[in-house]
Amino acid sequence: MANQTGRHFLQIPGPTPVPERILNAMSRQMLDHRGPAFGEFGLKLLADIKSIFKTSNPVIIYPSSGTGAWEAGFVNTLSPGDHVLVIETGQFAVLWRNMAERLGLKPEVLHTDWHSGGDADALEARLKKDKAHDIKAVCVVHNETSTGARTWIDDIRKAMDGARHPALLMVDAVSSLAAMDFRHDEWGVDVAVSGSQKGLMLPPGLSFTAVSQKALAASKQAKLPRSYWNWDDMLAINAAGTFPYTPAIGQLYGLAEAIAMLHEEGLDNVFARHERLAEATRRAVRGWGLETWCRDPRAHSPAVTAVAMPDGHNADAFRKLVLENFNMSLGTGLNKLAGKAFRIGHLGHTNELTILGALAGVEMGLELADVPHQKGGVASAMAYLAETVRPATAKAA
Numbered sequence: 001m002a003n004q005t006g007r008h009f010l011q012i013p014g015p016t017p018v019p020e021r022i023l024n025a026m027s028r029q030m031l032d033h034r035g036p037a038f039g040e041f042g043l044k045l046l047a048d049i050k051s052i053f054k055t056s057n058p059v060i061i062y063p064s065s066g067t068g069a070w071e072a073g074f075v076n077t078l079s080p081g082d083h084v085l086v087i088e089t090g091q092f093a094v095l096w097r098n099m100a101e102r103l104g105l106k107p108e109v110l111h112t113d114w115h116s117g118g119d120a121d122a123l124e125a126r127l128k129k130d131k132a133h134d135i136k137a138v139c140v141v142h143n144e145t146s147t148g149a150r151t152w153i154d155d156i157r158k159a160m161d162g163a164r165h166p167a168l169l170m171v172d173a174v175s176s177l178a179a180m181d182f183r184h185d186e187w188g189v190d191v192a193v194s195g196s197q198k199g200l201m202l203p204p205g206l207s208f209t210a211v212s213q214k215a216l217a218a219s220k221q222a223k224l225p226r227s228y229w230n231w232d233d234m235l236a237i238n239a240a241g242t243f244p245y246t247p248a249i250g251q252l253y254g255l256a257e258a259i260a261m262l263h264e265e266g267l268d269n270v271f272a273r274h275e276r277l278a279e280a281t282r283r284a285v286r287g288w289g290l291e292t293w294c295r296d297p298r299a300h301s302p303a304v305t306a307v308a309m310p311d312g313h314n315a316d317a318f319r320k321l322v323l324e325n326f327n328m329s330l331g332t333g334l335n336k337l338a339g340k341a342f343r344i345g346h347l348g349h350t351n352e353l354t355i356l357g358a359l360a361g362v363e364m365g366l367e368l369a370d371v372p373h374q375k376g377g378v379a380s381a382m383a384y385l386a387e388t389v390r391p392a393t394a395k396a397a
């Protein structure tokens with residue numbers, strides 16, 4: 001590897017760079033996880049994480065990646081042979097659907113073109129046909145990390161209500177939580193799953209599941225086998241701030257710090273920052289004369305931008321060249337996007353100069369790789385960021 005000086009630019013859509021404050025908070029001695037000090041800490045943490053999901057319902061924290069929370073959502077609420085409808089927006093929806101099949105559920109797929117988010121009208125039409133209410137759950141990925149397209153969950157809720165369908169609404173908020181607005185209670189989400197390594201700015205290893213009262217009621221009837229993932233065991237002991245097995249204590253210290261940081265900035269400011277850096281990224285892409293993979297302007301992700309590679313150029317060869325020459329990791333294209341797109345992550349602990357550095361690396365990489373493009377993408381991003389500088393900062397300057 002030619003260039004490894006300076007700091008590595010980790011511009012993938014998770015894991016994202018971990019702020020020093022969180023690294024320091026994690027670097028503390030362990031506690032007795034069944035002792036009173038831990039119970040006090042756990043109670044506050046379990047209450048505070050609810051503010052990130054905008055819920056008054058329980059949020060379950062497992063020592064697992066996001067995939068574990070997918071499994072927990074299914075096995076706690078559904079029974080063998082239950083019909084689930086998965087909106088296939090990209091690779092993560094595909095993986096979620098495959099898990100449903102492996103667990104003995106009957107997944108049906110509502111297809112999209114992978115260039116946009118989920119289609120609420122198509123969902124409503126499908127649910128209206130399900131007069132017998134065979135469909136027990138609708139699964140939708142809020143931010144499809146593989147394509148850079150978001151689905152508007154309030155539209156999905158309206159579609160389900162419009163069809164008067166009682167299915168559970170399961171939302172994958174793995175790469176959306178703490179990067180874009182998420183309103184668990186207001187949007188009537190039943191099971192929302194997330195992970196630590198994206199907007200929450202933590203290392204990978206924690207998953208989160210926000211659970212509605214309707215999902216809890218469903219869990220009383222559900223018959224899929226469950227043990228480690230059993231919500232009942234978890235919720236019973238969480239009442240004292242403790243966990244049914246040894247929790248990931250260091251990660252939980254980090255989580256407390258992450259929640260504090262998000263509230264210090266203000267969640268709305270966090271979301272606005274993500275929107276602004278995403279818009280700067282898209283202006284750079286347009287400036288280069290390239291196209292984002294997501295083609296629907298309303299669906300552009302605030303967290304990640306997938307860039308379509310011009311025909312005849314391999315996106316992975318381009319990523320390799322950028323890594324070797326500029327010490328930057330870009331996200332690979334997954335499934336249908338393999339070799340055809342690269343992804344620029346702009347979520348979590350990031351700011352104007354970080355994204356401009358990343359975009360400069362891409363622009364230089366396009367030049368080195370002889371990818372046909374126009375100059376000036378970074379200049380467009382800079383112009384936009386300077387124009388939209390926050391008023392307080394502008395005044396101080």
Ligand SMILES: Cc1ncc(COP(=O)(O)O)c(C=O)c1O
Binds near residue numbers: 014092175
């Ligand atoms: C949208 C989405 N869902 C699910 C996952 C799987 O999460 P994990 O890798 O933490 O198991 C990811 C991971 O990138 C993701 O982006």
